[in-house]
Amino acid sequence: MSDPNALVPLGRSGVSIPRLALGTAPFGNIDFPVPGDEVTRTVAAALADGPRMIDTAPAEGAGLAEARLREALAGMPRDRYVLSTKVGKRLHGARFHTGAFDALGQPVYKVLDRLEPAFDFSYDGTMRAYEESLKRLGTDRLDIVHIHDPDEHFAAAMAGAYLALHKLREEGAIGAISVAMNQWRLLHRFLDYGDFDCIMVSGRYTLLDRSAHDLLPRCREQGVAVIVGGVFNSGILANPIPGATYDGLPVDGTMLRRAIRLKLICAEFGVPLRAAALQFPLRHPAVAAVVIGARSEAQWREDMGAFGVAVPDELWGRLAGVDG
Template structure:
């Protein structure tokens, strides 16, 4: 298993990203508020551990994640890290007061407004530069355009392609919780990378059939997020979340079967979950979120936890992982 600090080239670009990256949605107050001090300590710990790939988005805390990440990185040499953010949502203050954000707590008053048009994406990019305090973005993703595919291709992709040509972004990507539309993007344009969240994990490997081979064929880099499937692979108990909602009992039972195999080999389920997707040759990096320094410490330790080959062999023999999925 590679070290978290080892780097991999991202698709056809000259960017090299660490095999483990920090996702900063939790630092935007996902589900519960996070203080400026805790956010800074989390990013600082990731930096001290040697992680140099950082992912954010305007939606994460309605600008809070970008501002916090930018404040920390302002003191670091620009060429020493790889920075990723996203487009597809403009942050605007509602005309009338609205209640608390459904997902992000302790955030500014702005709320995200979908906009995958060419002009909207250009505005989003400029506003992200301001919040991050930087002059360029290394990786820019079209963010969750599930219901906006046509506009994303005609508008957002065209804008990102222009920004890449102008040299102010290093890579064009898309980030989603589904692989089918990402595969459509791969066939529709010249993408450098994709961020796939929650759909290639120890619990589900549908992406191994079409999406990942397509990325290999086209030389597109893949970043994997959501390795714990919203929590079910962290603690497969009644009430566990899967894809942000309460998990179906059948999924909990499958996760418990995975946990039982891991226990027989003396391996934490979370260690198998964080290492499994990294074994696919199309995957350049694993993104894990953290809301405090202890969580990023844990993720880094799990990424290098020894796992015997016999564990993967047993999972395969029991039909708990797809036969086509490579293992570490």
Template structure:
């Protein structure tokens, strides 16, 4: 377990990202979702991340139900604010346009105001069946920077001061604005998705060094870049779209190198993310008990140093990219 920032909230090194439990792209039934959470618990995972966005609240409802009989003091849960859910008068279709195979029972409204933050968090607590969450992230404020920094962040800071939440931060698919949160605010943690992986190290330029300097923790999401690093093949996705041919080739070459060294690309992808000293936890999205168990096994596996040497020697990683056997400066 690692403590976030200078606070008291702890997270396990491997966390469960619950977007798939909200029917990300394809349907998952309740029993399968509960079995995935049970498997995570059995594997020692004690950090669970969700959001109202995931399945228009379905992920939160399922995660809350799956954890209901677990001792509340023994796990850490995070959710997100910034997208307020408003019920629609008439359901006319599904939510697949936003990535989730659920009926479009609500519409998402961007809202990083102080009132919107509290309203959204209250609704999340109701769906989760909890009286508190441990971490709250501002969710994807890319196009709402002014409101997020000047209204949303102060609202979170107040909630933390009141003891309503234990840690606050921001979660995004980019590194630049997260670096600004680290430098300009007093966040405990940032959730960086897809920007520190074997295929994309853009967070290494400023975000991770800034986090180390400020004592801010980093949670890494998207370690597999939405699928390409889990199972590179022609129809694999990269950042939720069709993987470009060049990146598919790089991933396949990495996979072949992993096999030569007696490991897997999945194990290497997770080890790479986890090794940086600023990183407190790596989130993996899983939709079944089998996927959870595989991720836990890969996370625990050793990756030989010779594998990293080959990636550097062949140009698949830059020569100065920090790898697990080293500590970044």
């Protein structure tokens, strides 16, 4: 069992984060609309028990997640949360809050042109993206900034985004710098050439896919903290049924059978699969935190409850024998 509020330092940055962090992708209406008042309740619930890391990105709903987060955090003491966002996918266009709210309680925005995320890892683009996120979030500082999905843009990201973030870190404008990806191999190259405080890897260190395991010892050795996202592999580990998704696509039969086997083994010990999936990454000493995207207060509370379930060592041993 892990303490979701225990603070873990991110390298030498001076930034510490709790073991369980809130991700804001659902706030961008990625899969289906989430009412604005539900966003506010979810954020309030996440911050109720202590300081919390909140991870967002401009690409989540074309700025909507960041803008809604600003509304939800209004009036909250700044030391109550660690704020994390991303650069590399800039928005083209502009969004302005009109001061009005719709029938669902969502803030109404006037949009000039069409907001579209597009890759921009240049130095100047990164600096502009940083300023734009500050404005959307309504804050004067960011605790962590990730270079977002630079899969095909390693050279540009290192020559542009990394140097910009390095400068901002030296100036004290941001606390920690990171790379966030859905793969792990290229993260080795970033660690070869850059001085990162942490990395974020999504979906590649879970009960179903443990492929990033080879990266973790290096992170541990170099003092680079690992933040793990996608612990449910986009849904299959939350509820392994036909029609569930794995990494955003309908799950195939092989992966579904493996997930069901994991669930049945957990059931032998009276442990929900959701609890084991949430806690699994934190068993590795290189992993500082897991990020959970919650679309409602109820879902956040469910995840908090799963985080507190005691998982016996014997169960971990059995789960380790299921190919991941």
